[in-house]
Amino acid sequence: MRTNDNVVSIFALGGLNEIGKNMYAIEYGNDIVIIDCGNKFPDESLLGIDLIIPDISYLVENKERVRALIVTHGHEDHIGGIPFFLKKINVPVYATSFTLGLIEVKLKEHRILRESELIEINSDSTVQIGEMNITFFKVNHSIPDCLGIAMNTPEGTIVNTGDFKFDLTPANNERPDIHKMVQIGDKGVLLLLSESTNAERPGYTPSEQMVGENLEKIFTQAKRKVIVSTFASNVSRIQQVVNAADKTKRKLALLGRSMVNVVKVAMERGYLFIPKGMLIETRDINELSPEMVTIMCTGSQGETMAALNRLSTGNFRDVEILPEDIVIFAAGPIPGNERNVTSIVDNLYKLGAHVIYGSGSSSGMHVSGHGYQEDLRLMLTLMKPKYFIPIHGEYRMLHHHRILAESVGVEEDNTFIIKNGDVVDIENSIARSTRTIPSGNTYVDGVDVGNMEFVLRDRKQISEEGMLMIIIPMNKQEEKVLSEPEFISRGFVDQNFSELREGMNRITMETINELHEANRYSWNTIKKQIKRSIAQYVKEHTKKEPMIVPILMDI
């Protein structure tokens, strides 16, 4: 319900205090425009969950006011939640050509492509939604075709940068449009939302050009096969590998389904240029001399099922890594993935390969797609916003970004470090954050979508301590136990299990009898009491706390 039409409101449903599941929203008048709808991958404590997406209850409640979804670029943390969102709120989706290519793949998987409305935009487009006039500007990132968004409302202009760096020598001329950014800044920016991923890192983000030069050096020296692993979505990196292969007259094979798919989309839409005849099939690799072969594959983060891990364990049909082959990790390990990566590095060395790995600064084979501190300062300087909300980062990154903003002239108190669900309302050019809307996580597990806290708690206890089931066959009507309880353990080990079983047997029967005598014979009560007594007994005798599951069966 909107009481005041002269207020522009900004909030996030994901992306604040976290890296992942970005989803931002602008409300003006009777219209809500959503920017991005990503997912997040669970860490190890979220056992068995596939994906986390933003909880969009607020938007569903206000469905009739949600007008459009605008997407800044095609990374998972910006598009991964789109199918789930559209299934609940079907609005037009605005995105660039390459981004739409990736979104279409997802919508096809979820079988909703046909009923979706996808509208292609570019940096010259204008979109009018209610009183909001939306324009775009090119930014440079580690995937093609990225845009920042300027939302011009009667109250003022709100800018969302999308993800960016300032690479002035990018591959394939994907230059950031600094002139347009200055024009936007000069017209006046009421509030800027800018991404904070590398706000802890001093200096400027190095240029893609450096990687190209290093790749060429290695390719020139390499005597046998060169295998390069990188993110399939990093089309500039792929272009650099193609260029190095071209200079050294090597053929190129692609390993990994996402690599093959993205290269296809990128070539079709004009984002990647591979000389005619360079691409070969996997099965052709062994027909050629090794010094004529380049392989590009997925798996740079150590993913078990991806191509690189399978190559490192000799589990990839038709392709072997042999002594003196060179393997290049052209992607830094994302925090959390380091041990998966070093595990593969070990295997590759055992196969006799030379391996180039590590962070970009140590290997020279990777540069970040996110701006370091000076890039972030530059964006703030070009936009000259009155108010600032650092986005796309964990708390310490947002904190550092605020310090950067203040260092280039954003007034103290004009930066809002907020949480998902906090709302910033701007009225008569004054911004305040005084209210919240519902927000949270929605878990996706196989085909289930929902809130799964209880499932996770169970799994966690079972995974750490194991489980002990007590099966008691009873005749419910006569309130009689029919035979001795059966004890089954899973993932729970004890040297003295038979002794333990005797004790648990005794305690179970005692518990049931006591309750019977006290006329407390409800099955819930019996289960609770047994659970409590057995848990205590097991803990005293084994120091362990497996999950106790009493099962009363009515025979």
Added chain:
Amino acid sequence: MRTNDNVVSIFALGGLNEIGKNMYAIEYGNDIVIIDCGNKFPDESLLGIDLIIPDISYLVENKERVRALIVTHGHEDHIGGIPFFLKKINVPVYATSFTLGLIEVKLKEHRILRESELIEINSDSTVQIGEMNITFFKVNHSIPDCLGIAMNTPEGTIVNTGDFKFDLTPANNERPDIHKMVQIGDKGVLLLLSESTNAERPGYTPSEQMVGENLEKIFTQAKRKVIVSTFASNVSRIQQVVNAADKTKRKLALLGRSMVNVVKVAMERGYLFIPKGMLIETRDINELSPEMVTIMCTGSQGETMAALNRLSTGNFRDVEILPEDIVIFAAGPIPGNERNVTSIVDNLYKLGAHVIYGSGSSSGMHVSGHGYQEDLRLMLTLMKPKYFIPIHGEYRMLHHHRILAESVGVEEDNTFIIKNGDVVDIENSIARSTRTIPSGNTYVDGVDVGNMEFVLRDRKQISEEGMLMIIIPMNKQEEKVLSEPEFISRGFVDQNFSELREGMNRITMETINELHEANRYSWNTIKKQIKRSIAQYVKEHTKKEPMIVPILMDI
């Protein structure tokens, strides 16, 4: 059984292809000497396991020939397995004063201190075991009182470096004894075992002195409390903090049980010097002005139960972190712990503290205790060994260390990259690796010690996909099912569980009937078949693969 007395044999039971659970052995004649006995901490995939220690079956089988355990220093990955080892093979333990202090604490916990024989040594000691004459030399590391070991046998001298770096400006004068190392090298080293932890890092390991200078700078500028988190065992680091506190006239409180314990041991044995009156109790902190307070605490690796995490969540009695306090992580995050650390950093920023964190090279508040490439080259140069076994590292580290050895003159083919259990036999100065002895992991889970592969597999599947129990009450003699099966799920969620239950019911009954008609009525067969059919059904209908547990109950 020994056939040839003129052979010296070297092998590892832990520490090769891993970081952790170091355990090395030298056999000569009728005598086996063990060097170090450590543990390893499990990674997230080893659910619910507390510790991993080396499998010592081979030593237990040859118990009568095991003569002594010599310990290089007091880190967990060198002493953590000692109590379990001594319980099976009780031999004299030789270690320096500080190392013994830490070992005694463990033996007390395991209640075997009284029956253990602990012999204090220093770098001037000599130990004679059979025909092995064992001498020692001081090395410098991130814990006091570390030794390298030279085992002089009639065949030649075998040297184990222990863990080391070459810090020529260490705190508390714990200088590496380069002159003695040269003497050993000049006399002739047949085989060197040298630690490989930082073999991937070029250059020299920076000195502790740099940290001291940086600490002093921060302490001088700090306006309120300074909280420093570091490893309790890093006594030099603690000394630097004490020095900085002294220079800025601050008092010092210690938080965390291991911090208190180690400081006590270190002061008593003369390894740490704290000015009289500097130490205060936790409860006195609030009596003082904040600029007079230093706190040193455990938890630099983000450990949930340690002091720093509890401070960051406001859960430490008597002590609060307030705005403008400075928190220093004077320890780099060990690979794998990065996200636990950044989680605490976020909390500290939310409390308004200034935080200094990150790797040593970015924060300046930490230096490694392990030698970089030039330190490792220096050791190889001083020792001039004929043969070389790189130890204490994952494969890629051992690989890099071999390259370093060859770069300073160790002949190609004279470096052995071996696995735990591989044996290197040296006879008439020729070394070969042609045989293996049993080796592996022993898991410690609460009070259980044993091999737990099956328990871990169960837990892993349950933790990722959940579990589905099918309880079938039967009359075994009459071979009849008495009532409908009961389905219980834990950690397994499905939107259509009732539909699923109907289908599983049907399949279960069909399976039992089919087997009955085919006269295949053994309970094992029934369980196997039900498990197979239900697993397939569930996978087809839910895309999930919970662990299926059929339970046949004889009523």
